[in-house]
Amino acid sequence: KxxxxxxxxxxxxxxxxxxxxxxxxxVGISALHWLQQHPGGGIVSLFMLSSGKKKHGRxxxxxxxxEKHSSLHITASHxxxxxxxxxxxxxxxxxxxxxxxxxxxxxxx
Amino acid sequence: xxxxxxxxRHKVTETxxxxxxxxxxxxxxxxxxxxxxxxxxxxxLIHYSYGVKDTDKGEVSDGYSVSRSKxxxxxxxxxxxxxxxxxxxxxxxxxxxxxxxxxxGPGTRLTVL
Numbered sequence: 025k026x027x028x029x030x031x032x033x034x035x036x037x038x039x040x041x042x043x044x045x046x047x048x049x050x051v052g053i054s055a056l057h058w059l060q061q062h063p064g065g066g067i068v069s070l071f072m073l074s075s076g077k078k079k080h081g082r083x084x085x086x087x088x089x090x091e092k093h094s095s096l097h098i099t100a101s102h103x104x105x106x107x108x109x110x111x112x113x114x115x116x117x118x119x120x121x122x123x124x125x126x127x128x129x130x131x132x133x
Numbered sequence: 134x135x136x137x138x139x140x141x142r143h144k145v146t147e148t149x150x151x152x153x154x155x156x157x158x159x160x161x162x163x164x165x166x167x168x169x170x171x172x173x174x175x176x177x178l179i180h181y182s183y184g185v186k187d188t189d190k191g192e193v194s195d196g197y198s199v200s201r202s203k204x205x206x207x208x209x210x211x212x213x214x215x216x217x218x219x220x221x222x223x224x225x226x227x228x229x230x231x232x233x234x235x236x237x238g239p240g241t242r243l244t245v246l
Contacts, residue, residue, distance in 0.1 A: 028175065057234070067223065067237040110175065120191065121235065123175030 027051050030111050030124035037131050043098040045127045047111030054114050056094050057121065058085050061108040070096075070109075101131045136160055139224050139238040147246050152211040154241050156224030158204075164227040165207040166235065167191075167199060169220040176223065182207055214245045 031046045047056070058070040071078050071085040073094075078085050082101075087094040098105055111124040136159030146152050156165060167179040168191075178191030180199040188199050196218060198210045211218055224238040 026175075059237075065221065065240050067240075069234045069236070072234055112176075120178055120181065121176075123177070125173070125175045 026124070027122050028111055028113055028124040030109075030127050032127060033125065034128045035130070037101050037129070039102055039131055039133050041101050041131075043101050043105075043129065043131075045096045045109050045111075045129070047094045047096070047124055049092050049094075049111075049113050049122075051113065051122075052116045053089075054116055056087055057112040057114070058094075058096050059110040059112065061110060061126065063107065067110070098129075103131045103133050106130050137224065137226055137236055137238045139222075139241050141241060142239065143242045145244045145246065146214055148215055149213050152214050152243065152245075154209045154222055154224075154243070156207040156209070156226075156238055158207075158226045160226060160228070160236070161204060162226040162228045162236075163204075164229065164235075165201065166225040166227070167197075167207065167209045168223045168225065169193065169218075170223060170240075171220050179209065179222075214243075216245050219243060219245045 027050050029048045037043050055072050055074045057072050059067055060070050061067045073087050082099045084097040108126040108128050110126045112121040114121050138157045140155045164183055166181040168176040170176050177193045179193055179197050180191055182188045182201040200208045222241045225235040227233050227235045
């Protein structure tokens with residue numbers, strides 16, 4: 025079993041829908057990261073959080089440390105949100121990230 | 134965008150040949166990382182560096198070596214490339230360890246025939 029599990033692996037939505045991507049992890053962490061990989065391959069960091077909730081535009085990330093679970097929400101989805109979303113955790117030793125396999129999101133117009 | 138470049142961006146080589154990938158940063162970040170990305174796997178850490186001449190192995194380090202002689206450059210070498218090393222390689226930088234954001238380079242697509 026991977027230390028970081030994401031669900032679903034693939035997600036197709038219609039423009040305007042509310043989207044949720046889930047991430048569960050099995051180890052103690054110091055922080056959790058959400059990243060976005062564009063269709064062209066580039067990877068950008070969206071959020072880093074260790075508790076609670078963060079919001080940036082239409083994106084919201086939440087984490088529940090007790091349940092070892094995080095969610096990434098996209099409100100009013102748009103075709104330009106189509107990408108792979110990757111969850112990663114940094115362990116308590118802090119120096120490395122462990123990545124989930126990613127969730128491929130396709131938003132149709 | 135963080136100033137991080139990778140070269141080459143694409144390379145095709147033959148089994149048994151040596152290959153060196155270069156990661157260059159202009160951010161003066163202390164930490165640099167090499168990852169590989171393959172279908173069915175998440176990004177996997179090959180090696181990382183926490184300062185000039187200070188490096189450590191990641192989870193998939195066999196067959197790879199690294200060097201960091203200057204803050205801005207982190208080199209990944211495949212001494213004798215194999216087909217299993219066909220992958221997309223990403224470099225990342227961070228000013229501190231895992232609790233800080235990592236910034237990724239554009240990636241290098243390597244094909245070993």
